[in-house]
Structures are given as structure tokens and as C-alpha cells.
Amino acid sequence: MGVTILTQFPTENRTGPHTIDVLSKRIMALGALQQGQFLVDCETYTSVPQLGPQRTVHVLHNSEQPATVFSLLETGTKTIPLATDGLFDLLMMKMSSFYTSKKQTKAESKGPRYEIGDFCVKLGTVTVSSNFKGILVEVEYRPCVVPAMCWDLLKEFLQGFLGLSGPTNPPAYLQNRMQEIYSPIDTIHQYLEHFTIFRKSPGIGMRA
Amino acid sequence: MSAPGTAMDSLSAALKCNIIPNQEYLLQGSVLDQYVEVLLHRLRGLCDNVDSGPESFHDHELCFTLRAGSGSGAPIVLPLRVRRALDVADAPFQLRYVGQQELGDKNRPTVVRSSIDMACSSTIVEFLTELGCRLDFEYIARGYMFRKGRMKITVSKIFKVAGNKPVETVEPISQSYLVELSVLAPSGQDAIGEDMRIFAEQLRPLVQLEKIDYKRLGSMM
């Protein structure tokens, strides 16, 4: 598991599929090979009033770690990550009288997955309860595990690939963690950040 | 290449095929400290891991409950247990939901209860606490584990965790070892109960492995 940077790519009046098409042509031109598809999804549960102050549990799955369920618990003051194996979903069903999910909040990002050198690039179409919301580009540099060491290198790659839309600063979530060893839960945090933004934003109105 | 399905899709598919081991079949008993060697010796002979010897464990178990009062009537309670190994430094924690005993018919040879068992990261304790769970009780179990087919036999000494004392100074709660014979299986595989009864028969009279009714036990003691 290497350092991963997740960034939004503006659609600029293009449709979602068209944008993905433009990006995949670009990455193929750089010499990438498509290696299957990927999917990251997120379901959010909120606590029932009887349980006291409201808390939120986000349950995420990432096809890169298919046997793991990631959960992030937000209490308002802090966020607690948890990684479990697949049966956690079953436990969430058992918890249905304590934590309930709103069906409109199911967010996912899916699309093609490419490998180019030691980089892994994923072009995700983001939908929130089936409404197209935008494009997320995930770039992973797999040999390196410390964000601070390879941020410049990743920035160069992203700018070479996305042009001016490439990020100039590390994602907000990573900024305090640049010296720590990167782990899959950090990718999940980044996805959740973006999903939360997308959920709040008005839909672009096009079906993906 | 086909797109990966969502995790929930594959989970519901697994549920439909009934391949998730979510039922625990259980028999319990105990053996006095001075006879535990005899029992271990017999188990070594009876169980699968003959050449490697018994597997020892030293675990700390924390039992949480998640409860919400619904105004009137009994509160809804969800028990959750966390187990962590004290002897293996980087072993994952284990999270477990254990349901009520199924009432079923009296002729079933074992206790049957629903169970969801999974590995998890070490943040689980904080996660559960912040989720609203309350730590009900905790204990330390140290002993040996044996395997016979898909049956699991544990012989363990139960220690009380006294406040914030270090783990080394815990005191045992009785002069006996707890002996448990259990199988995790998908629901509906009642034949395993018969296998367990036969195996328990082979441990008599050293240990009387029985189907113990928690409710009766609760009112009895």
C-alpha cells in the first residue's frame, strides 16, 4: 500500500462519461494499461435519539481491499477509524435499532483502474444515491509509504496528467500526517472527505 | 473485465447461500485444577493437533453492551465482546456478537445461539466506547485450545481483572478450569450437535460437558 492522493477533477460542462473518456485517453497516451475496474462505496448511519448525542458511522468498502470493511465513527469532537473483516456489515444490520441509514446518502465512486510504472491511477465517477456528482481521480505511488517523501513526485505526476487542475497542496487530511506511514484507512479518510462535500453540493443533474 | 460488485451485494449473496458461519453450537463444563493435566492429556489424544501439541492462548476479553431504553418495556440490548491476545503482540483484535440462546426444542444436544465473529483493528475498544457501548465486565482467559474436525475445545482459567492492577497480578475466580466445546457453523447444520455430544461423551467422567441454560443459571444463583 503506497501513498495515495485523491483529487477532484472539474467536469467543465462536459458530461461525466465524456470527462472520463478524455482522462483515460490521456493516461493511455502516457503508456498506462487498464487493469480492471474499481469501486469505493460509503454508507452512512446515524444514531437514534435514545442513544444520546448524535454520532455518525460511515461504513466504506474499497475494492482494493476487498475483504475489509472500513468504518469511521464521527462523534463531533473526533473521528475513530476501524478496520474489520467483511462480517461487519452483518453486525451493522444487528445494530439497526441503534444506528439507522438514510438511503439517499449512499455514495460511491467507480470506474476504470490503470497501472503505469509503479503508479496506480483510478478514474472514478462519483454518484450519491445514483445522481452523478463529479469525477474523482486517485493516484497511488505504490513503492513509497511516507507522504512527505513522495509528495513532490506525486504532484509532478498529477500535474503532468491533469494539467492545471492538478493539486498544488497535499489533501487537507494528509497535511498533518505527512511524516506518518500511510495505510489504507488514510485513503478511506480522503474518500469520505470528498463524499461529504459531494453530498452537500447540489447535483449536477445528469445521470451517470 | 467486469466491474466489481458492491460489498453489500456479495454479502447478501453469501447470506442467501447460507455459507456464513453465524451459529454457535456450545457445550460447557469445568474441571478441577488438579485434574486438568489428565484432561489435557486425554484431549491431546483425542484431538487433531496431536504432533504440534495444544495451542496455548492468553486473552483479555472485554464485554460491552449497547443499550437504548425505549421508554416503556425492556431496553433493547446488543452485547458485543472484544478479545485481544496478550501473548501475541501483533495479532488482530477479535470482535464478536453473541446472541441469546435459541429456545428451540429440548432435545437439541447443545446450546445454539447466533454469533458474528470478525477480526478488527486495535481501535475497536475506543470505537465501541464512542459508539455508545458500555463496558459491562472483563476477564482474562488463559489456557489451551484443541481442534477436532471443526469442533473447537478450549480449556481455560478465568481471571478477574481487578481495577487498574497490572495483568500479572490477576486472581483466578475459581479452583477449576472452564472447558468449552464449540462449533461455528452456518445455520441449520444441526447434525454437528450430535457429533459434539459424542465427543463430550468421550471426556466423561473427567468433564461433564453440558448444555447450560443461562436463564435458569441466572435465576438459580
Added chain:
Amino acid sequence: MVYVRYEKMQQREEKQLESALESIIQRVNDLKQSIASMIFKIENEYETMAWPTFLDNYALISGQLTSLSKVLSHDKCPNLRNLTVLPLMLSPERDEQLAQATEGRVTTFAHDLVPDYLEPNLSLWQRIKLRQGKNGKSNPRLRGNTQQNSSVADTHLLVAAVGMGKGLKMGPSPNGQPNPTSGGMMVAPQGRTGGPPGQSQMPPSTQAMTMNKAPSAIKTNIKSAAQMHPYGR
């Protein structure tokens, strides 16, 4: 040469006896042979002998013993205990025929040896009975022993502790409400029904365990759970 005369013998019984003796002798010989071969194996092949082979031999012997006791208890078999064996002639000379019949174990039929072999009042049965009597007396003790291997009270104590936390609960909970630790406690003890959860609720021993960072990858094999999840994707 005749050493022994059977008394109280009638023609029909004599025939029956002879056939019975013949089959007894044959079975005893079989038994003797298999015991001998097993002893031979233990002495000479103890290094290479496989446990199953040993058990096979043992099973053979026990089978032969069973068939011998069947013959002895058969209806057709005359009651051997009613028969007397009487030595007619003793001689200190070496008797070749006897030596051959006993495979060299008994070479003379002399007065110093005869009692050992033919003593009628050497009541094996009595001795067996005696032993059984002793056992009969000690049996209750044995039964008591098995009872003491485990204690029902301990079983219940342990099961209640592990299952319901009986005797393991901490004293009064931090918010001052006493925790029910005894009497009538059901699976779901009454406790706080909500309230702000916080770190303060956790005993210090568990606080120490919570770590800040999740491990990078979860190992999905649980040490104490024997099964893997069968529907891994």
C-alpha cells in the same frame, strides 16, 4: 503311558469331554502362539513396529481370549471343575514325551512339581472372587473420585462469569449508580440507558489499550477462531 485317569466318566460324556478338550487345547495353543509372536515383536522389532500393527496384534489376542471363554461357557462343554485330575505315577526320571508335549518346560513328572501343576485346591476362582471383593469395596471410592474431577458449582460459577459477568463486574459505576453484581441478574442487567458516553466510562486498563493509529492492514486470520470466512471475495 497313562498318568491321569478321569473318574466318574461315562461313555457319552467321555466323548464330549474329549472334543471339548480338543477345542480348548487348540484355542489355548492359538492364544499362546499369538502372545509369543507379540512378545517376539516387542523384543525384536520395537524400533520399527508401527502402533497400528501393535494394536492389530492386541486385537487378535483379545479375540482369541473371547473365543476361548465362549468355548468354556458353552452348554456342550462339560463342567471341567467337576472333574478330578489324579496323578497315577510319579517319577524323578526325565520323561521325553512329557518334555516334548510341554515344549521343554516340564521334563519330569516328579513329586516336587506335581502340586504346582495339579493342585486341586489352588482356587483361581476364589482368588478372582477375592480380588473382586476388594474392588467391590473400593468401587464407591472410585466413583467418588470421578465425581471430584469436576464440580458442578464451579461449572456454574465459571459459565455465569464468562457469560454474564457474574462476579467480574466492577464496583459502583463511575456515575455513582451501583452495578448489580448479585441476585436475580438476568442476561440484560439494568443499567444506564444512554447519557453522554465518554472516556471516563472506560476503566483505565482498557484506556491504555486504545491506540491512535489503525494498523495498516488487517490480518483476517483470527487466532482463536478456527474457520476462515468462506465467502472471501
Added chain:
Amino acid sequence: MERDLEQLNSALNSIKTLRSNVRRVFESVSNGLRADHGDEGKENKYILELQELLTTVNNDLRDVENSVANLTPPPGAFSLGSTTSLSQETTHERQALYGQLVNSYKWTDKIHEYSALAGNILSTNSFNKTYKTFSTTKRRKTQTSNHNVPSDVIENLITSINKLFPDVTITTNRPFVPNPVIQASLGRVLKASIAFKGLMIEWVVVKAHAESNDLWTESRYKVFKKVTENCHAAMCHFHSPMMPDLAVRSFMHWFHSYNILFSAPCKRCGNHLHNNLPPTWRDLRTLEPYHEECK
């Protein structure tokens, strides 16, 4: 000796000629009269031909006798040492030993010859670019062999390297006692498995921290495969049979410069990436990072 051989050669040659001419005589005799003798006086012609051939044979025979007379007979019997006893061997299986012995003798002889040649060639074309002159004849005396040294010498070398760089942590294991395999992990960047043969570095594999320590499988990442290749080049470059501990030290010094593998841009082009790889080459003297294509 040289003359002896020449004479032996000419003697053998004359024997060859003699044999070939004798053969021609017999050929002629066996063929008898042929068509090319014509019709007239064919007997005479045939006899003349035969006479001519016999004369040649006579001359050749004289040559052989002459050259044999010139040969100096060997002084006494050859001494084969204890190998002569081998011919006395009666067991069937061991009779083949003599042949094997001769083969291995020839083999060692060849090795001797080739290594002498190789030594000559290598001494004129030195591949060693180390800019140090070896005037240390003393050292040469003390360290005669560097592939077979006591294990505590290696142990000292490894611990001294371990102390040299704070961000290099070294763990050792010894599958074969005098030849340790060390795992040198360089900060959080990479780790290398280095196999020693005595005091010489025998093999290097560079991998990511999460990968196995296996010495024979290469890393799954392209960047570490490249670094491994470059380590092999550096290992050869720094190799110096006369001062093996210095070679190991300079290699480790060079290796240490990979601690900024991902963060340093190329000295030449100023970019981080070229062909989707960071600068994987380190200059052997200045330790500056370069892309493989920019060096």
C-alpha cells in the same frame, strides 16, 4: 626439448607417408591390369608402375629409419607416482579412475593456462576505477584471503557500518556461518538484503519494506528493480580485493544516498519523474541523483 618434439613430429610424418605409399602398392596389386595400361605391352607397363611405387616405398622406409635414428630415447621409465598403483586395481568400478584422473589433470592444466591468459589481459585493462593507489604492501601480507575470514572480523565490520549511519538499521542472519546475509533498511524508504562472501559483497537485492526478505526474488516495484541493478553496478565498481572492508564501507556510503530516493529531483533535468521513475542512479563520487537517462 623443442628439438626433440620437432624430430618426433618429422618421424611421425615420415611414418605417415610410408603407410600411405605402402597402401598405394597394395592398391595397385589388388587392381591388377587396368584399362589405362592400353593393349600393347600392358604387362610391362604394369611392372614398371609397380617398380616405381616400390622404389618410393623404399625411399620412405629409409627416411623413417633416419628420423627414428635421430630421436633421443627417453631417459628411463616415466614416474607416475602413486597413480601407477591404479593400474593394479582389480575392482571393476575403480578401473575407470585412471581415466578420470587424466581428465582432471588436463582440466586443471587448462585452467592454469586460461587464468594466466586472463590475468595478463585483466592487468592491462583494469575495470577498477577506484582512484586510490595501492602502495600498501603491508596489508597485502596480512590479508591473504578475503573470502575466508573469521566470523568475528565480519561481525566487527557489520557493527561498524551499523554505527556509521543512524538511519540505516542492520539485522543479520547467518544461514552459512562465515557468509552472513544482512538486511539493511534505509529509513522508511527501502531495505536491501546483502549477501556477503567473507568480506566481499556477493549479492544485493533492494525491495520495499513490506516485501519479503527473500534473496532470490526481485522487488515487484520497477523503481526498486532499477535500484537493485544499480547496486550491482556499484558493487562491482567498489570491489577491491586488496581492501575489502574499504570496498564494503564505500558501497554502504553510496547506498546510504538512496535515503532521498523519492524526494530528490534529478541533478541534470530538475524533474522528479522520467519514464514514471524517480532518479534511480547515484553518481559514484558525488552521490548526486540522476535519472538513468540523464547520467
